[in-house]
């Protein structure tokens with residue numbers, strides 16, 4: 001009888017707060033010959049300079065991964081950089097339950113800026129509820145403890161949640177997983193998101209049925225909650241519009257941290273049990289043009305949940321998340337709305 005193969009141990013991941021001496025020392029000690037550098041959209045303009053710094057500091061060959069990257073779930077694959085023996089990934093924390101394909105150096109680009117006392121005063125002036133849950137983007141996590149202390153000195157009760165195995169840190173926001181916040185939802189009256197932009201406030205609003213305020217730590221600006229009811233209503237209307245769809249496409253990504261083939265197969269079975277056709281489509285980075293001209297009535301996307309929620313309008317047919325698909329089949333109720341948490 002043959003014995004099953006023993007899986008190879010995962011290559012190591014390393015975490016650094018900034019792109020600086022500590023990272024360069026570690027890379028010099030490890031001595032990779034070829035490094036692939038991945039930068040998020042906000043650093044694309046400086047990618048060339050960053051690559052030059054890495055090259056100079058380490059003596060390794062450095063290439064820049066040009067494909068747009070949205071998270072630590074889609075670091076450069078073996079096919080994209082077959083000869084790279086190390087990867088430097090900027091702007092993201094590792095996702096603990098996603099296996100990397102080569103030694104990977106995550107540089108979280110932490111920014112310790114922001115005055116906790118001034119920010120707590122801004123929150124007090126904004127009239128937020130007393131019991132708050134605090135969630136932060138990775139870049140601003142270092143400000144969480146002093147901000148919690150300052151808010152509590154002002155009389156507030158502030159909680160942070162730990163989340164599941166997809167989150168590296170307590171209080172961390174990840175666009176597909178707000179389980180830290182969800183674990184607190186029954187104990188707080190509102191959430192405060194510490195960071196910039198609307199991506200996380202929108203995700204949080206889908207995930208927790210509480211008002212989500214946003215605090216920009218560097219500008220000191222406090223934004224009122226977005227209209228959760230309107231976001232959810234839009235999605236429910238999309239679901240209602242495809243309730244009778246016969247031909248479904250189920251989308252599966254090959255990215256290491258976005259591949260939910262088991263979910264896709266389970267959804268396919270569920271669809272067929274309800275008398276629907278359901279075809280699986282595989283891709284790496286989803287492009288709306290790839291779905292044009294197909295005899296499909298609607299799609300369900302098992303890759304990044306934010307594609308359907310944030311970019312659904314770009315697609316030629318309605319695009320649902322897995323829980324929304326179950327709502328369309330009648331297997332889940334429309335209320336309460338369920339965010340597609342990626343575990």
Ligand code: SF4
Nearest residue numbers: 070071073175176304
């Ligand atoms: S699945 Fe989407 S939201 Fe989650 S880490 Fe990847 S890009 Fe970000």
